[in-house]
Amino acid sequence: MRIEHLAIWVYDLEGMREFYELYFGAKAGVKYVNPKKNFSSYFLEFAEGARLEIMQKPDIPVFGAPGTEKMGFVHLAISVGTKNKVDELTEKLRKNGMRILGESRTTGDGYYESVVLDPEGNRIELTV
Structure with missing residues (x-):
């Protein structure tokens, strides 16, 4: 088994994409946008290992109860x-x-x- 990808909710999708590309050599896939859910994301691939999915949706809270969605990781x-x-x-x-x-x-x-x-x-x- 291996980790396929990790996901993180972010505020600034483009800024975070640029950060991981600049400092870690990540390559972003095609931006995914779901207008119905007001959701967008990128999968970032690295030279090896798991991918990182960065996701943005305006109504994700900063804090939440265990098991609920919240910002960050x-x-x-x-x-x-x-x-x-x-x-x-x-x-x-x-x-x-x-x-x-x-x-x-x-x-x-x-x-x-x-x-x-x-x-x-x-x-x-x-x-x-």
């Missing part, structure tokens, strides 16, 4: 290949004004990672 871990690349991308994001929540380090469970926020405040773990 817990975190997305993106493997960039090496410790050096984790450090380099973390610095590139910092220089471009992105917020760094956790500096590069080896965690207690053995991951080398940093933690950054995307433009909408979602946590991304950059890891080997």
